[in-house]
Amino acid sequence: xxxxxxxxxxxxxxxxxxxxxxxxxxxxxxxxxxxxxxxxxxxxxxxxxxxxxxxxxxxxxxxxxxxxxxxxxxxxxxxxxxxxxxxxxxxxxxxxxxxxxxxxxxxxxxxxxxxxxxxxxxxxxxxxxxxxxxxxxxxxxxxxxxxxxxxxxxxxxxxxxxxx
Numbered sequence: 001x002x003x004x005x006x007x008x009x010x011x012x013x014x015x016x017x018x019x020x021x022x023x024x025x026x027x028x029x030x031x032x033x034x035x036x037x038x039x040x041x042x043x044x045x046x047x048x049x050x051x052x053x054x055x056x057x058x059x060x061x062x063x064x065x066x067x068x069x070x071x072x073x074x075x076x077x078x079x080x081x082x083x084x085x086x087x088x089x090x091x092x093x094x095x096x097x098x099x100x101x102x103x104x105x106x107x108x109x110x111x112x113x114x115x116x117x118x119x120x121x122x123x124x125x126x127x128x129x130x131x132x133x134x135x136x137x138x139x140x141x142x143x144x145x146x147x148x149x150x151x152x153x154x155x156x157x158x159x160x161x162x163x164x
Contacts, residue, residue: 001028008039016043081110088120096124100135114139115146133161 004022007015020039023032087095102110103117118139124132137157143149 011042013043013046016040078109088123091123091127093124093127093129096120096127097129097132100124100132104135104139112144113146114142114144118147130161133157137161 001022004015004018008019016039020036020043021027022029023039024036025031029035084095084099088099097120100117100120103113103120106112118136121132121135121139125136134157137154139147139154140150140157141154
């Protein structure tokens, strides 16, 4: 306790935080919010002065373009396709939806594949996106080589999407 007290008086940030906690919680000292505040205030001032000199780090998020309205100048290359697959497999909702739309409609070099679209929309439903149930219904309504068209199944998914 003596060492922390003298270290805090000497300006050591860790010792000041320790003393602030001890005064706040009443560990080996009488509980005192005012004393804790004085220690925490000195640490906060130190941190604020140090962080003002450091520029904030840039934040970049993966951008997913609107698949429903593709522009002819946009190309969907294989690297981006693989990146979307990676994010979708990690549970990211937006790539799951984007891939579902891409596979359901086809895009540039990626052919229409209802089986893959169904898989991605089911992932999106598991991630909490109830609107994907209507896309699943549309897949079962239209059908293709990999998914047999079935009005009853389509109606079941349309009904579920309305209920949620």
